[in-house]
Amino acid sequence: MALKNQLFLGSFVHCKALDELEYLHNAAICVDQSGTIVAVETECDAVKAKETVFPRLGWGDAEVEVVAAKEGQFFFPGFIDTHLHASQYPNVGIFGKSTLLDWLNTYTFPLEASLSDPAKARQVYTRVIRKTLSHGTTCAAYYATIDVPSTNLLADLCLSLGQRALVGRVCMDQLSPDYYRDTSAETSIAATRASIAHIQAADPAMSLVRPVITPRFAPSCSAALLRQLGALAAEHPTLPIQTHISENAAEIALVRSLFPEDASYAAVYDAVGLLTPRTILAHAVHLTAAEADLVAARGAKVSHCPCSNSALASGAARVRWLLDRGVVCGLGTDVSGGYSASVLAAARQAVLVSRHVSLAGDEGGEGEGERGRERERERLSVEEVLFLATKGGAEVVGLAGRVGGFGLGMEWDAQLVGLGRVDAAGEVEGPDGGDVDVFGWESWPERMAKWVYNGDDRNTKRVWVKGRSVHERR
Known part of the structure; x- marks a missing residue:
């Protein structure tokens, strides 16, 4: 089955350098039918993407699959x-x-x-x-x-x-x-x-x-x-x-x-x-x-x-x-x-x-x-x-510049990560929060540290390889 063009919305985190993570919030990434990233837009929601990015790419609304990260979720390279x-x-x-x-x-x-x-x-x-x-x-x-x-x-x-x-x-x-x-x-x-x-x-x-x-x-x-x-x-x-x-x-x-x-x-x-x-x-x-x-x-x-x-x-x-x-x-x-x-x-x-x-x-x-x-x-x-x-x-593995990040021209090998959000009653909102508890006051670097030290497969909600969805946690 052929892939559709895809629009990903939310927060994106990837490595800019050995010791530096880059955080792109309220952003949009467009991935074409070959699984290649063709647009990375900051301060961009679905409306703006459809009005300004899709015409530039020659995309029609009906041919695009939209995947939006929920509260507490972010996209990270595979x-x-x-x-x-x-x-x-x-x-x-x-x-x-x-x-x-x-x-x-x-x-x-x-x-x-x-x-x-x-x-x-x-x-x-x-x-x-x-x-x-x-x-x-x-x-x-x-x-x-x-x-x-x-x-x-x-x-x-x-x-x-x-x-x-x-x-x-x-x-x-x-x-x-x-x-x-x-x-x-x-x-x-x-x-x-x-x-x-x-x-x-x-x-x-x-x-x-x-x-x-x-x-x-x-x-x-x-x-x-x-x-x-x-x-x-x-x-x-x-x-x-x-x-x-x-x-x-x-x-x-x-x-x-x-x-x-x-x-x-x-x-x-x-x-x-x-x-x-x-x-x-x-x-x-x-x-x-x-x-x-x-x-x-x-x-x-x-x-x-x-x-x-x-x-x-x-x-x-x-x-x-x-x-x-x-x-x-x-x-x-x-x-x-x-x-x-x-x-x-x-x-x-x-x-x-x-x-x-x-x-x-x-x-x-x-x-x-x-x-x-x-x-x-x-x-x-x-x-x-x-x-x-x-x-x-x-x-x-010989794939530098092709995977491992969210740059233009790279292939969409990515995971959608979700961390457990603790509510006012001390309960975790939603299922499968895993062992990572986020209270809401943590900075993004602190959230990433919590994920590294406490995360597991329960936090991996979806996975894509070359634009194809290959895993989804039920």
Whole structure:
């Protein structure tokens, strides 16, 4: 069914810069049938839009769908989840006392292998797409499994349900169970080619879904496989690449033993052509200064996954340090190492983890002077984590300037957020106010802080991707 032109009315909030939110109140945004923003008007209601904006756009009143935010609601860009494993969604919250490598063998590989069953894969993938959409995630960078039909199914479901996605068939030919690995580098490349071809045929313009070259991580790939994946990436210069890096101390030691000729974990990827401006590196918890500089020089990006890093006791990534070195960062839920499919929860955890980073090595308190100021600067603000969740994420997944904000020419990937309004009797007006209570005297920055710290999917009322309504809370 073809989209209609759409007029959105109300308050719009988006990131103007890393540390600055822009608030557009009593505003109107017009979105055409392709899902593109064609007008942003301040101090504009429905009457003014029809009288002055529609004629300029050549729109007739009858062909426009009007969506007006109610009292206490605002429009915000859709969240971008830069790293999650769709195949692991049934295991959210299940990691026991494991650390990364034990967790993979105990929980992860058996579940992923089981999704070669088409019915089970459809059940799991449909649910994770619907779940992430319900949390306002309009774009997700997904890892699937080594199974080609299962991976292709995930891409097909993203298309049919309307979620923007990067979908990657996982490549791994060593250090995994015999029942769940590619039999050789050559079979891994052949299977990856087959999945790329399917996804490109399903969405030739890559308007919603793109294949992504996906070495699981260096330890699970032989040197031959990494080299061939680098060659494949060079052969497809528009395709993104995703993998893991420096998540866990034991993992880093393992990489050092497997690739002794390379100076670092980052150097392993760089040597084979997998460290590029199209590369998404998940975690980056323990990067050295030399590695961070190499990542920045190559233009590779980092997906910060604070929930997973805490849950698996991997460590605390130094996001401010990475940003200061010129490394672009976004947020990832890292389901199921992360226990929630909500990017808002990841934003909340990113704030908290940054505070722990600022306290590292400070047994005697924050102290005075320059060191105290440096530690305080490590702490991320509400505005900054919302930037990572939207515009930062867009840059990480290769969609900068296309999604993540409300500028002219950008695509309408957005969510309508509603916060609970407390009345004079102390009751919340309307259903599904969630845990965010707004009394009416809060400033807009205070409301946004309340949303980040207390919000959940109950506050996400509607979601659009490329102008198409893909979720509505009933």
